Amino acid sequence: MARRRLNSSNAPEAELPKAKLNRQTLHKISRLLAYIKPYRARFIAGLVFLFLSSLVGLAFPAFIGGLIDTAKGAHTNPWLPGTIKGILELAFGVLFVQAFVSFFRILWFVNVAERSLADIRRDTYFKLITLPMNFFSNRRVGELNSRISADLSQIQDTLTTTIAEMIRQSVLLIGGIAAMAIISVKLAIALLVLLPPLIVFAIFFGKFIRKLSRQAQDKLAESNTIVEETLQGIANVKAFVNEAFEAGRYGKNIRDVADIAIKGAKYRGIFVSFIVFCLFGAVVAIVGYGCILVSHHELEVGQLFTFALYATYVGSAMGSFPDLYANVQKAVGASERVLEILDEKGEDVSINDKDNVIQQKIKGNLSFTNVEFAYPSRPELTVLNDISFDADAGLRVAIVGPSGSGKSTMAALILQFYHPENGTISFDGRPASDYSLTDIRNQVAIVPQDVLLFGGTIKENIAYGKLIATEDEIIQAAQRANAHAFIMSFPEGYDTVVGERGVKLSGGQRQRIAIARALLKNPAILILDEATSSLDSESERLVQEALEELMKNRTSIIIAHRLSTIREADKIIVLEKGKIVESGSHQELLANEQGLYRYLSALQFEVN
Incomplete structure (x- = not known):
C-alpha cells in the first residue's frame, strides 16, 4: 500500500513565523498600531495605570522587610512608619490602590485590544473577499483562514498581554535592581x-x-x-x-x-x-x-528578606524576557502576513449593501471582440485566442468543445473575474470597463455544475440572489424553479437547514435552489455552466424545466458537454484549443461533415 502523507489537520499547529525586529519591520507594523488611534485615550490611561501598578508592586518587599525589622525593634526604612500597625495600614492602603489600578488597567487594555483587533479582522476579511480571483488561485484556503485566525490571535495576545507584561517586567527589573542596590x-x-x-x-x-x-x-x-x-x-x-x-x-x-x-x-x-x-x-x-x-x-534580617524578594523579582523578569521577545517577534511576523493582504489591490466593489444598487442597466447584448487571455498564474499558456462573437439580448448562445478548450474561462471573463489581455468584452455595445463591477455582477447570474449552498436555511440560500426579497418573492422563485414541492416535503419547509455546502440535499435539489436564486436575482445575462451534466434522468428533467423558465426573455450563455441540451440554442459556438472553429445553429453545424461539432455529436448520438 502506498505510504500516505501526514494529515496536516492532525499535526500540531505549526509555529507562527518570527521576524527580526528592526526599523523596517517596526515601520511596517506601525500601520496596524494606527488601529489603536480611535481608542488612544483608554490605551494611554491603561499604560499609565500599568506603570503605576508595577511601581506599587515594588513596595511590598519593603513592607515585608519593614515588618520583620520593626518586630525586632529596628527601624531601617525611613520611608515607612515606625510601628507594625502603621506599616500594615499603609500596606493595605497601597494594596487597595493596586487592586483599583490593576482592574482598570486590565479592563482598558483588553477593551482597546479587542476593539482594534475587531477593526483589523473586519478590514482583513473585507479585503480578502474583494480580492481578484487570481489571488485565490495561488493560495490555499487554509492559509488564508490562518491569517484571520492564528495570525490575528497572535497580534491580539501581544496587544492584550505581551506588551503589558514587557512594560511590567521592565519596571520590576529596573526597580528591583535599584532597590537591591539601595539595600546592599x-x-x-x-x-x-x-x-x-x-x-x-x-x-x-x-x-x-x-x-x-x-x-x-x-x-x-x-x-x-x-x-x-x-x-x-x-x-x-x-x-x-x-x-x-x-x-x-x-x-x-x-x-x-x-x-x-x-x-x-x-x-x-x-x-x-x-x-x-x-x-x-x-x-x-x-x-x-x-x-x-x-x-x-x-544588614538587618528584614533587609536581607527584602533583598531576597527583590532578587526573585529580578530573576523572574530576566527569565521572562526571552519568551516575551519571542512573542513580539511572532506578532511582527503575523503582522507582516496580515499586511500582505491589506496591501493587495482589491476589486472596486461596494462595501455597503445600500450602495449595492444598479446604476447602469444592461439590456443583455454581449459581445467578445478579438479577446485573448492567459491566466496570470500561467502567462505562458494562452487559454483563449482571438475570440469574437455576438450574443444579442434574449438569445440563447451555446458554447461547446472538448475539455480544456476554454469554455468555463469565457464564463469567468463575462463575470469579470478576470480581464482579457487583448480585445474587448462589451455589454450593450459599451466596453465592460465603462461599467462598475457591482453593476455587471448584479446583472449576470451563473448556475454552475457544482452548486455551493451556504450552511443556513433553504430560504436564506434562495434569498442570496436578492437579500431584500420578501417571503412571497422567495416562494414564487422556488415555484418557478420546480423546487417548491420538495421544499414543502421537509418538516421545516423553507426553514430547513441544508448543512455544510448543502450536503443534506441531492444534486438535483441543490441545482433547483440555485435556479431559484438566479430567478430571484432576475439577471439580464444568464450563464449555465454544465448545469445538468451530473444529474440522473428524472432530476435532469425537473432541472431542465426550471432552466427553461429561467432562460425566458434573457440572454443565456449555455456551456455544455451534453449536446442534447443545446439543440434549441439560437447559436452554437464550437471551441477547440482556445479558438472558435465553428459557429451556427445545430442543423448548420451538423451539415458540416468535417466539422468538430458533427464529430462530437457522432460520439454522443452515433449520428452518421
Missing part, C-alpha cells in the same frame, strides 16, 4: 554577577528540551494519522490483507515516539539537576553572603 551594593553586585549567566544557560537549555518535545508531538500526530486513516479505510486494509503491514507501520512509529520521549526525559533530568544545583546554589550562596553581612551588622 555588595549583595547586588554578587547577585548580578552570578544570576544572569545561569538564567541565559537555563533559557537555551529549555529551548532545546522544547524542541525535543515538539519532535515527539509530531511523531505522535503521525501515529494518530495512521490509526485514523487505517480505520477509515479498513475495508481496503482487509481487502489487500495488509493488517500486518499497518500494525508494523504503527508499531515503528510508536517506538520512535518512545525513543524521542526517553531522550527528552534524559535531558530534562539534566536540566532539573542544573536548576537544583546551580540556580538554587546561587540563591543559597547569596543568602549565605547576606547572613555574613547580617552577622557583621552591615
Whole structure:
C-alpha cells in the first residue's frame, strides 16, 4: 500500500513565523498600531495605570522587610512608619490602590485590544473577499483562514498581554535592581554577577528540551494519522490483507515516539539537576553572603528578606524576557502576513449593501471582440485566442468543445473575474470597463455544475440572489424553479437547514435552489455552466424545466458537454484549443461533415 502523507489537520499547529525586529519591520507594523488611534485615550490611561501598578508592586518587599525589622525593634526604612500597625495600614492602603489600578488597567487594555483587533479582522476579511480571483488561485484556503485566525490571535495576545507584561517586567527589573542596590551594593553586585549567566544557560537549555518535545508531538500526530486513516479505510486494509503491514507501520512509529520521549526525559533530568544545583546554589550562596553581612551588622534580617524578594523579582523578569521577545517577534511576523493582504489591490466593489444598487442597466447584448487571455498564474499558456462573437439580448448562445478548450474561462471573463489581455468584452455595445463591477455582477447570474449552498436555511440560500426579497418573492422563485414541492416535503419547509455546502440535499435539489436564486436575482445575462451534466434522468428533467423558465426573455450563455441540451440554442459556438472553429445553429453545424461539432455529436448520438 502506498505510504500516505501526514494529515496536516492532525499535526500540531505549526509555529507562527518570527521576524527580526528592526526599523523596517517596526515601520511596517506601525500601520496596524494606527488601529489603536480611535481608542488612544483608554490605551494611554491603561499604560499609565500599568506603570503605576508595577511601581506599587515594588513596595511590598519593603513592607515585608519593614515588618520583620520593626518586630525586632529596628527601624531601617525611613520611608515607612515606625510601628507594625502603621506599616500594615499603609500596606493595605497601597494594596487597595493596586487592586483599583490593576482592574482598570486590565479592563482598558483588553477593551482597546479587542476593539482594534475587531477593526483589523473586519478590514482583513473585507479585503480578502474583494480580492481578484487570481489571488485565490495561488493560495490555499487554509492559509488564508490562518491569517484571520492564528495570525490575528497572535497580534491580539501581544496587544492584550505581551506588551503589558514587557512594560511590567521592565519596571520590576529596573526597580528591583535599584532597590537591591539601595539595600546592599555588595549583595547586588554578587547577585548580578552570578544570576544572569545561569538564567541565559537555563533559557537555551529549555529551548532545546522544547524542541525535543515538539519532535515527539509530531511523531505522535503521525501515529494518530495512521490509526485514523487505517480505520477509515479498513475495508481496503482487509481487502489487500495488509493488517500486518499497518500494525508494523504503527508499531515503528510508536517506538520512535518512545525513543524521542526517553531522550527528552534524559535531558530534562539534566536540566532539573542544573536548576537544583546551580540556580538554587546561587540563591543559597547569596543568602549565605547576606547572613555574613547580617552577622557583621552591615544588614538587618528584614533587609536581607527584602533583598531576597527583590532578587526573585529580578530573576523572574530576566527569565521572562526571552519568551516575551519571542512573542513580539511572532506578532511582527503575523503582522507582516496580515499586511500582505491589506496591501493587495482589491476589486472596486461596494462595501455597503445600500450602495449595492444598479446604476447602469444592461439590456443583455454581449459581445467578445478579438479577446485573448492567459491566466496570470500561467502567462505562458494562452487559454483563449482571438475570440469574437455576438450574443444579442434574449438569445440563447451555446458554447461547446472538448475539455480544456476554454469554455468555463469565457464564463469567468463575462463575470469579470478576470480581464482579457487583448480585445474587448462589451455589454450593450459599451466596453465592460465603462461599467462598475457591482453593476455587471448584479446583472449576470451563473448556475454552475457544482452548486455551493451556504450552511443556513433553504430560504436564506434562495434569498442570496436578492437579500431584500420578501417571503412571497422567495416562494414564487422556488415555484418557478420546480423546487417548491420538495421544499414543502421537509418538516421545516423553507426553514430547513441544508448543512455544510448543502450536503443534506441531492444534486438535483441543490441545482433547483440555485435556479431559484438566479430567478430571484432576475439577471439580464444568464450563464449555465454544465448545469445538468451530473444529474440522473428524472432530476435532469425537473432541472431542465426550471432552466427553461429561467432562460425566458434573457440572454443565456449555455456551456455544455451534453449536446442534447443545446439543440434549441439560437447559436452554437464550437471551441477547440482556445479558438472558435465553428459557429451556427445545430442543423448548420451538423451539415458540416468535417466539422468538430458533427464529430462530437457522432460520439454522443452515433449520428452518421
